[in-house]
Amino acid sequence: MAKDSDMTTQPDLEKPVLVPAEAYVSPEYARAEQERLWRKVWLQAGRIEDIPETGDYITYDIGPDTVLITRTGPDSVTARHNVCPHRGRRLVDTPPGARNAHGHARGFTCGYHGWSFALDGTNTHVPHEEDWQGSLCAGRADLTPVRVGLWGGWIWISLDPDGESLEDYLGVIPEMLDPYRLQDMRARWRKWIVFECNWKVAMEAFCETYHVATTHPEFNAFGQFRGWARNKGLHSHIGYEAAKDREEDAGKLRVGTGDARISTAQMQRFTWENANTNTTMTMVRAAERLAEELPEGTEPAQVSAHWIKASREADAARGVNWPVVAPAHTAQAGTAWQVFPNFQIGQAVNNMLCYAARPYGTDPDKCIFEAAVYELYPEGEAPETEWTYTQPHEWPPVLQQDFGNMAAVQQGMKSAGFRGAQPNPYMERAVASLHANLARYMQAGMPEQQG
Ligand code: FES
Ligand SMILES: [Fe+2]
Secondary structure, eight states: OOOOSOOOOOTTTTTTTTTHHHHHOHHHHHHHHIIITTSSSSEEEEEEGSSSSEEEEEEEEEEEEEEEEEETTEEEEEEEEEEOTTOOSSSSSSTTTOSSSSEEOSSOOTTTTEEEOOOOOOOOEEETGGGTTTOTTTTTTTTTTTEEEETTTTTEEEEOOOOHHHHHHTTTTHHHHGGGGGGEEEEEEEEEEEEEOOOHHHHEEEEEEEETHHSSSGGGGGGGOOEEEEEETTEEEEOOOOGGGGGGGGGSSSSSHHHHHHHHHHHHHHHHHTTOOOOHHHHHHHTTHHHHHHHOOOOOHHHHHHHHHHHHHHHHHHHHOOOOHHHHHHHHOOOOEEEEEEEEEEEOOSSEEEEEEETTTTTTEEEEEEEEEEESSTOOOOOOOOOOOGGGGGGGGGHHHHHHHHHHHHHHHTTTTTTOOOOOOOTTTHHHHHHHHHHHHHOOOOOOEEO
């Protein structure tokens, strides 16, 4: 892998840049990612509600590394490398075809020679321990610790024992997203799949709105929305332009154009049926009542206010209380945040859509892609969901449209005639931001300033 000379000077991402293809297609780059990237960053490894009871555990794999995350008490979660310190057997196996292991245990016993561990990963038993002549001390028989942090309802892990804190890593994100109370949301569905593309190609299909008019032409009927992308240190976010009195429109809960009463109802119904995300049944129904409840000619700002108020009240009546987020904050936060390097949170006050992509082994041409849709439920009424391996044709149609580009992009980037990606500096700045930050970790691939 070519090492570029200066990876500390980031280009001005408001100006055009060229992103070299190496980061997407090079086997050498993909191998180097494990050491330089995945073992250095904080990664979202699951939801806290995945392990509600002491003894509940999940595993999380990132390339060849595998982590065992266990609820060790009412307020404590522990993460350890999921590998037996005796002779290296992976401790907890992932069932064939499953995304990860999950279950409930009192402790863990290695299936090879029977070394045993407490929930927190400390060794509790070594058969014939005396044969080691007292040397299995100082943690040598324990599972190797992994740093763990909690934020937003997620469990975050870092394989870097000396890295920065989760708080420092997340930067401005908690301040921007805490008002949405993401930790109160529960999954409505969770799907995963293995794609024939690099994990960056998969993530980049969702971090910009520039593709919407072409890849999802059906949405053009509901209005043209001009989207922006902004870089914020390691991370980036996207949203829509909104007028001064229409700041809600910068977020996900937007009305349509034309007669907003009609177009919003159509857009909501279409979105529910074809994307199955970014809205809730409460909001679809409230949108479908707009034409009865509001006179013709109602200003879009009033339609928006009425629709959101009616939805909020309908949910409150069934015990689902949305947080209140000031319109100015919505305008600033936008629709989604890309948490470096491989997680996207698409937030709203009552639902969210999250994407993640990880390498599949060290193959640059494959990734594990996953999407989860969350909403607020009355206490105790959240559905039980599992990560479901889902073939492309079984995903919502709008996502299938996105998937249709991925393998073709991966193949196209290998062409001798491809000179590097030229992301739109206004609408696709999140792509440039990802690569500018990757370059600092990878010591290669800094986007080049153009013009
Ligand atoms: S490898 Fe685990 S007990 Fe031997
Ligand atoms: Fe899309």
